Structures are given as structure tokens and as C-alpha cells.
Amino acid sequence: MVNSHADPVSTAGPATTVERTVDEAVDLHARALAATAVPMALFESRDGMLSVVWVNDAFVRSLGYGVEGALAREPAVRQELEQDPVRAGQLAAALAAGQPFTPTFSLGRGDGTRFVCQVHLAPVPTDDGSTPTSWVAAFQDMTEQLSHDAEQAALVEAERRERRSLGLIAQVSDLLMDVDDPHALREIAMLLRHGVVAWAGFFLNDRGLRAADGVDPAHPPSGKGHRHGGDVYRLDGRAPRPSTPDVVQLLLDGDRDRPVEIQLDAGYPQNSASAWLAEHVGTEGYRPSGGGTVLPEDRRAVVYPVPGRRRVLGLLAVLPRGGGGLRGVEPSTTTVLELTARRVGLVLDNARLYDREHRLAETLQRAMLPQQAEVDGLDVWTYYAPNSENVQVGGDWYDVLQIAPDVVGVVIGDVVGHDVEAAATMGQLRSVVRSYSFDITTPGPVLERVDQLVAGMRVPRSAGLVLSTLTRREGGWRLDYSRAGHLPVLHVRKGVATELRGAGGALIGFGGSGRSTSSVELEPGDVLVYYTDGLIERRDRGLRDGLAALADVSSRITARDAAGIGEELLSRLADHPEDDVAVVVVRVPDPGDLVERARSPRRRRWSLPSEPASIGRARHAVVRTCQAWEIPDAANAELVVSELVANAVLHGYGHVSLQLYDTGDGLRIEVEDGNPAPPVTTDGHPGRVGGFGMQIVERLADWGWRQSRGGKLVWAKVRPGQLPPTARG
Structure with missing residues (x-):
């Protein structure tokens, strides 16, 4: 038989068991939320805002307070939202729609520090499906991530500053390649203004401070202790000793090598370097800029020395962005400014050293080469140009001598080398040849005596030359010549060019067995071309080819005067010389070419x-x-x-x-x-x-x-x- 009460009893028994299991599960969930390591809280939605009703232990540990503390700090959170209307609107829309939302907040801890967190808000569903009124939130600590992001941002910013600094130094180097540009320093100062400081300017120490719009290497820098202007502020008792040292003068004198700070509106002693610089920086640096704004009110400038090898060549004055003097200059900016000042100083010093050497060499060369003089009865044209890479000095030379009324001497030579020693050797040989030529008019014996003297003088450089004399004879001229290891003279007659290869011999100082003399009778209209190898020799053209080109060009020249012939030779052969070039053109005048005159x-x-x-x-x-x-x-x-x-x-x-x-x-x-x-x-x-x-x-x-x-x-x-x-x- 079937028991009819079995079902009710059976049904009631399991139901009671299920209810006890749910209570246990709820208690278990509550204890799990309270024990989780993630800070969590439960909120209720009231009037479009959330109000805390429960927090777990992790929340208390992270922020230092519980529900009461959170409620006390809700006005501050609401005030933060009011200042961020975009985030407040997103939160209100999420609450109205019952959708999850993940804002970021900076909450105040109990100890006064800030707890930056990302809040993961989610609605708690209702049984009837209505709009949720309860919200659960998990707080994700962003401190470590923000620290990492900050470190990465700092690294990126440091790299950016380094790249900017390197780029700025590269631009400065490019500008310094054209240091002869009168506005090079001004362009560098403008780069610094646009890149790292509010204002920058260079001031050179040439015979006293002066504002530098460019480089003037013709004026060397002043010595130690020189001040701007004629009146010097004296420190020997004739004038009151200043209460503070002239820091700018200490930089100029080299007594201080680190940057200094000057107050632009301070009362520095009159005629002192600090007073002069403060006045000029204050005048130039605080003018309104192109945007109509003025520089910071903090009127303190930082001054860097511009050092040369042995002295300070000038100053670099800057006004930091935001003021602050020395403290207002960032370390990376200091590096850029110091590197710029040093590079400018080095380039200026090199330019001045090169200029002094250039002027010395040019003066020496001009002193040794003769000025073209009148030669009775002959049309003579002379030319000399050193290779521009050889500091405007070399060993090529020429000489034209009026030895007697009817005797003219012509010399052309080449000393090995392109330096001051070569030029000095050239000067010695020129003087010796000139002296002997006035005593002996036959070229061969003259070179023999030159050989003897050079051997005794121990001249350090070898040299080759051609010595010739032109003697007036009835109806024309006779050429006597002797060669000492030099290229042959070219004789042009009626369009036919001939190399005069007679009387050849060894280089000067190596003659030994005597020198011979060859002669050629010259006719009216004949042309003699004396030259050094710089006229014909090139890297892509050998000496033989160069001689052939010279002969070909000379035979086709149409000019009828020595200057015109010489210019045509240069235009066709010496357009890009790779060595020093010396040329002497001698033309025997043709009486038929000189209308009603027989003079040269x-x-x-x-x-x-x-x-x-x-x-x-x-x-x-x-x-x-x-x-x-x-x-x-x-x-x-x-x-x-x-x-x-x-x-x-x-x-x-x-x-x-x-x-x-x-x-x-x-x-x-x-x-x-x-x-x-x-x-x-x-x-x-x-x-x-x-x-x-x-x-x-x-x-x-x-x-x-x-x-x-x-x-x-x-x-x-x-x-x-x-x-x-x-x-x-």
C-alpha cells in the first residue's frame, strides 16, 4: 500500500534544507567579500548620487577609515565631480541606465595622502528587474602603475631633452662652419632663444667688450684686465674699491671659469665690465618680443665665458625662462650653453689664428715677390697666385730685372713645399740670384755661383729655376738662358710654339760639374712664356699632356699684348689650379703694331x-x-x-x-x-x-x-x- 502522507512530509523536508543552504551561502559570500584583498564597497543610489553603506576590511586597510569616514568624505568627492563636468555626466548616465562604469578617483586617505584608484562600479540586479539602487565597487590601486608611467614619461622627457640638446648643438656647429658670416653669432643666439632660454646674446672681448653681431677676426682680443672704454675702474687706491668684485671682469681675465650671475638693475661701479654688460643685456634682453610679451620680471642674467686657447674671447649672456638666475637654468640647459660657448670660443680662436697666419704669410709673400716694373723695350706681364688650400704662401716665384739699359733678366723658380719655410727658402734664392745677376749677365755662370753658395748655406729645400737674360741687339733681342731642374720656357713665333730645352741641369745645389748657357735670337712679335708646373699639371692630366696643352693654347692665342696673352693662358689652363701658379709673359714688340710710336x-x-x-x-x-x-x-x-x-x-x-x-x-x-x-x-x-x-x-x-x-x-x-x-x- 502506498502511504498518502508521504509527499507532504517529503516535500516539506527538502524545502527546509534548501532554505538553510541559501542562508549559509549568503553568509559565506559576505564573509568572502569582507576578506578579499581588493578594497570593495557597497553603495546606494540616492538622488542621482552614490552613498556608501558598507566597506570591506581591505578598504579600511587601504584608506584608513570605514563607512563613517567614507561618508564624511563624500562632499569632497562630489566637489571633485563638480569640477569635472564630463566625468560627472558620464556617472549620472551610467546610474540612470544601470550600466557598469569605471571612473578614476583620487581619494583622501586617513593620513592625509592621496589614494589614486580606478573604481569598477557595477549595479546589483533587483528581483523585479527595476532600476538598480545598490551598486558594488572594487577599487584598483593605480599608485604603482602611475609611478611606472611617471618614470617612463620622465625617461621619454629626458631623452627628448637630450635629443633637443644634441640637435641644438648640431645646428650651432653648422652655423659655426660659416664663421665668416657677419651674422653667425646672432643666428646662434636666436637658436638658443628659441630652444632653451628666454634671451641670449654674445659679447666679444675685442679691445673691450662689444655686442657681437658677427665675427671680426681682423681685430685680436684684448689682453687681461682690459675694460670697455677709455676709463678703467682702478683698484689701486685712486678710486674707491668696490664692495663686491667685478664678476664679469673675473670671467674676462680668466680668474673664474664657471658661469656667474649678475643683477641687471644693481649699482655696479661705473665703467666696470659688470656695469657695461648689465646695461646692454637690460637694454637688449627686455625689449618686447615679436609676440608682444616681455621677459620675466626677475632681472637676473647668467653669464658664461667664451674661452679660447689662452684667453677669454668673449661672453655669452642669457636670461633663463621664468627667471631665477643660476638656479633657473636646468642642468641640461647648462650643458647646452657651456658646450655652445666652448665651441664658439674654439672656432673664433681658430679663425683668428688662421687669419693671423694668413696675413703673416701673405705679407711675407708680397714682400718677396716684386712689383711689376717698367721694362724698357719689352712688353712684360707677370702673375702669381698660391693655391688657396696652402695658407696663401708657397715656394713659386718670379723676378724681372732691369740689369742694364739694354739687358733684362727674367727668373722663374719653384721651391718644394707650401709653407713658410718654403717661402723663406724662396726669398733666400731670389736674393742670391738677383745679386749675382747684376754682376754676371751670363746665366750659366750665375747658376754655378748660386750652387756653391746654396751648398754652403745648407738650404733645407730643393728648388728648380730658369734664369735668362734678354739683351737688346740691333734689330731685335737675344735670349740667353740656363735651366736648373725646371720646366722649359715656351717660345712662340708666328703661331708656332717651341719648348726651349737647352742648357738643362740638376736642381739648385746639385750642379756639381758646371752649368751651360743656350741662346735664341728673338724677332719682333716673338713671345716667351715662363711658368711653373701649377699652370699645367692636374691630377687627371700628366706633365707631358700639360706641356702639350700649353703649347697648343699658346699657338692659337690671338691677343697682341703680353697681358692679353697671359689672361688667355690663365682662362684656358688655370681655371682650377691645384698648386701655386707663377707666370711671366715677355713679348718683343713689333714696331708695326705700335702706331706712330716705337716705345714699349x-x-x-x-x-x-x-x-x-x-x-x-x-x-x-x-x-x-x-x-x-x-x-x-x-x-x-x-x-x-x-x-x-x-x-x-x-x-x-x-x-x-x-x-x-x-x-x-x-x-x-x-x-x-x-x-x-x-x-x-x-x-x-x-x-x-x-x-x-x-x-x-x-x-x-x-x-x-x-x-x-x-x-x-x-x-x-x-x-x-x-x-x-x-x-x-
């Missing part, structure tokens, strides 16, 4: 200062010379000289040299200045400026230009009667 071409030379007044002086000089030489169309020559000298004054630098040659078939004009840049003519474009003067020269004369040892030489040849009457006025 005449020449005059003037050295003019680079100033506008020189243009008028040059015009008067050419007019007087044309009148004296009875050359017609002086107005054309006057205009050409005016334009060439004006270009030299306006676009060149250094002294201007003006030379006039009466070639017999016209007037040759040569103007030399210190700027190697070539003259240009305008192409007629309306945007072009200048160049019209050379169009006038091109209209009135044949012209050209070449590099010279000091810059460039522009020549023009004006032929009388070549222009129509309308162009002559």
Missing part, C-alpha cells in the same frame, strides 16, 4: 681705399693718363673705370688696385679687390638688382675676370674708335 707699352698703377671717394679719384686718374699718353676716346675709358671701381668698392673689400696698360692697340684696365666672387651682368629680369654696370662695360670694351691671390681681378680692354659716334659721348 706703358703702365701705371694706383692703390685706392675701399670708399666711394675712390671712384672719383679713379676717373680723374684715367682721364689724366689718357691725356698724357695721347689716347683718344678717354670718355669710354673713364666710364669703364668708373663702373669697375664702383663694383669693387660696393661689393668687394680691402684696398682696390687700379692698373692701366697702354698696349699700343688700346687701353687695358685692371681692377683688383678682395672679394673672390665674380662680377655678373643682369639678365633683364625686372626683379634683378644690380648688374647694369657690367652691361655698360660689355658695351664699351672686351672684358673678363680671374681669381687673384687676394680676391679677383677684373680686366677690360678699350680700343679707340671701335664704337659708333653715338656711343662715344
Whole structure:
């Protein structure tokens, strides 16, 4: 039989067991939440905001307070949300929609520190599916992650600063490559202003402090103790001793090598270096910038020395961003500024050392090379230019001597080397050859005596030369010559070039068995070309090929004066010389070429200062010379000289040299200045400026230009009667 009460009893028994299991599970969940290591809390939604009703033990350990402390700090959290309307709106939308939300908060701990955390909010579902009113939150500690992020950001920022510093130093180095640019230092100062400081400026110590817009290597820096201006603030009792040391002067004197700080509105002693610098930095540094803002009110400047090898060449003054003087300069900025100052000082010192060596070598070279003098009865043109890589000094030389009324000596030689020692050896040989040539007019015996003297002097460099004498004879000239290890003279007659290879011998000092002399009878119109190997030898062209090229060019030259022949040789053979070049062109005048005159071409030379007044002086000089030489169309020559000298004054630098040659078939004009840049003519474009003067020269004369040892030489040849009457006025 079946028991009819079994089901109710059976049903009631299991139900009671299930209810006890749920209670146990709830208690277990509560104890699990309370024991978890993650800070957790339970919130209720009230009026669109959350209010805490329960926290676990991890929350208490992390923040230092429980529910009461959390309730006390809720106004601060709400105030934080009010200051962040975007996050407050996102939180309100999440509460209204019952969706999870993960904001980031910075909560105050019980000990006053901050607990930065990411709050993972989730709604607690209701039984009937209505809008949740309870929310559970887990707090993720962000301190370690933020510390790691901060470290990474700091590393990235440090790397960025290093890259910026390296880039800035690279830009400074690029600008210093063109240290002759008059605005190089100003450009470097502008880089520093844009990159690391609020303002920067260089001040050079050339004969007293001066603001530096560029580099002026012609003026060496002043010595120790020199002040700006004529009145020096004395420390020997004649004037009151200052209460504070002149820190800027200590930098200039080299007594302090670390940066110093100066107060721009402090009362430094009058005429002291600190007072002068404070005045100039205050004037320049606190002008309104391009954006209309002014620099910080903290008027303290930091001054760095610009050191050379043996002395301080100047100062770098900066105003830190935000002020603060020395303390306001970051360590990375200090490194950039010190490196910049040192590099500028080194480059300035190198530029000045090179300039002094350059001027010394050039002075030595000019003193040893003769000025081209008048030679009776012969048309002579001379040229010398050192290789620009050899400090404007070398061992090539020439000499033209009027030994007697009817005897002319011509020497060309080459000493091995490109330094001051080579130039000194050249000067010794030149003096010896010149002295013996006046005693003995036959070249071979002269070189024998030179050999003997050089062997006794123990001259350290070997040298080769050609010594020749031209003797006037009835109806022409005779050439006697002797060679000592030098290239042969080229003899050109009626378009045929011949190398004079006779009387060859060893280098000077190695003669030993005597020197011979060869002779050639010269006819009117004959041309002699003396040269050194720099005219013909190149890396891509051997000596034999160079000699063949010289002979070919010389045989096809159409000029009828020595200067024109020489210029044509240079234009075709010496456009890119790799060595020193010395050339002497001697032409025996042809009486048929000199209209109504049997005299040799005449020449005059003037050295003019680079100033506008020189243009008028040059015009008067050419007019007087044309009148004296009875050359017609002086107005054309006057205009050409005016334009060439004006270009030299306006676009060149250094002294201007003006030379006039009466070639017999016209007037040759040569103007030399210190700027190697070539003259240009305008192409007629309306945007072009200048160049019209050379169009006038091109209209009135044949012209050209070449590099010279000091810059460039522009020549023009004006032929009388070549222009129509309308162009002559």
C-alpha cells in the first residue's frame, strides 16, 4: 500500500534544507567579500548620487577609515565631480541606465595622502528587474602603475631633452662652419632663444667688450684686465674699491671659469665690465618680443665665458625662462650653453689664428715677390697666385730685372713645399740670384755661383729655376738662358710654339760639374712664356699632356699684348689650379703694331681705399693718363673705370688696385679687390638688382675676370674708335 502522507512530509523536508543552504551561502559570500584583498564597497543610489553603506576590511586597510569616514568624505568627492563636468555626466548616465562604469578617483586617505584608484562600479540586479539602487565597487590601486608611467614619461622627457640638446648643438656647429658670416653669432643666439632660454646674446672681448653681431677676426682680443672704454675702474687706491668684485671682469681675465650671475638693475661701479654688460643685456634682453610679451620680471642674467686657447674671447649672456638666475637654468640647459660657448670660443680662436697666419704669410709673400716694373723695350706681364688650400704662401716665384739699359733678366723658380719655410727658402734664392745677376749677365755662370753658395748655406729645400737674360741687339733681342731642374720656357713665333730645352741641369745645389748657357735670337712679335708646373699639371692630366696643352693654347692665342696673352693662358689652363701658379709673359714688340710710336707699352698703377671717394679719384686718374699718353676716346675709358671701381668698392673689400696698360692697340684696365666672387651682368629680369654696370662695360670694351691671390681681378680692354659716334659721348 502506498502511504498518502508521504509527499507532504517529503516535500516539506527538502524545502527546509534548501532554505538553510541559501542562508549559509549568503553568509559565506559576505564573509568572502569582507576578506578579499581588493578594497570593495557597497553603495546606494540616492538622488542621482552614490552613498556608501558598507566597506570591506581591505578598504579600511587601504584608506584608513570605514563607512563613517567614507561618508564624511563624500562632499569632497562630489566637489571633485563638480569640477569635472564630463566625468560627472558620464556617472549620472551610467546610474540612470544601470550600466557598469569605471571612473578614476583620487581619494583622501586617513593620513592625509592621496589614494589614486580606478573604481569598477557595477549595479546589483533587483528581483523585479527595476532600476538598480545598490551598486558594488572594487577599487584598483593605480599608485604603482602611475609611478611606472611617471618614470617612463620622465625617461621619454629626458631623452627628448637630450635629443633637443644634441640637435641644438648640431645646428650651432653648422652655423659655426660659416664663421665668416657677419651674422653667425646672432643666428646662434636666436637658436638658443628659441630652444632653451628666454634671451641670449654674445659679447666679444675685442679691445673691450662689444655686442657681437658677427665675427671680426681682423681685430685680436684684448689682453687681461682690459675694460670697455677709455676709463678703467682702478683698484689701486685712486678710486674707491668696490664692495663686491667685478664678476664679469673675473670671467674676462680668466680668474673664474664657471658661469656667474649678475643683477641687471644693481649699482655696479661705473665703467666696470659688470656695469657695461648689465646695461646692454637690460637694454637688449627686455625689449618686447615679436609676440608682444616681455621677459620675466626677475632681472637676473647668467653669464658664461667664451674661452679660447689662452684667453677669454668673449661672453655669452642669457636670461633663463621664468627667471631665477643660476638656479633657473636646468642642468641640461647648462650643458647646452657651456658646450655652445666652448665651441664658439674654439672656432673664433681658430679663425683668428688662421687669419693671423694668413696675413703673416701673405705679407711675407708680397714682400718677396716684386712689383711689376717698367721694362724698357719689352712688353712684360707677370702673375702669381698660391693655391688657396696652402695658407696663401708657397715656394713659386718670379723676378724681372732691369740689369742694364739694354739687358733684362727674367727668373722663374719653384721651391718644394707650401709653407713658410718654403717661402723663406724662396726669398733666400731670389736674393742670391738677383745679386749675382747684376754682376754676371751670363746665366750659366750665375747658376754655378748660386750652387756653391746654396751648398754652403745648407738650404733645407730643393728648388728648380730658369734664369735668362734678354739683351737688346740691333734689330731685335737675344735670349740667353740656363735651366736648373725646371720646366722649359715656351717660345712662340708666328703661331708656332717651341719648348726651349737647352742648357738643362740638376736642381739648385746639385750642379756639381758646371752649368751651360743656350741662346735664341728673338724677332719682333716673338713671345716667351715662363711658368711653373701649377699652370699645367692636374691630377687627371700628366706633365707631358700639360706641356702639350700649353703649347697648343699658346699657338692659337690671338691677343697682341703680353697681358692679353697671359689672361688667355690663365682662362684656358688655370681655371682650377691645384698648386701655386707663377707666370711671366715677355713679348718683343713689333714696331708695326705700335702706331706712330716705337716705345714699349706703358703702365701705371694706383692703390685706392675701399670708399666711394675712390671712384672719383679713379676717373680723374684715367682721364689724366689718357691725356698724357695721347689716347683718344678717354670718355669710354673713364666710364669703364668708373663702373669697375664702383663694383669693387660696393661689393668687394680691402684696398682696390687700379692698373692701366697702354698696349699700343688700346687701353687695358685692371681692377683688383678682395672679394673672390665674380662680377655678373643682369639678365633683364625686372626683379634683378644690380648688374647694369657690367652691361655698360660689355658695351664699351672686351672684358673678363680671374681669381687673384687676394680676391679677383677684373680686366677690360678699350680700343679707340671701335664704337659708333653715338656711343662715344
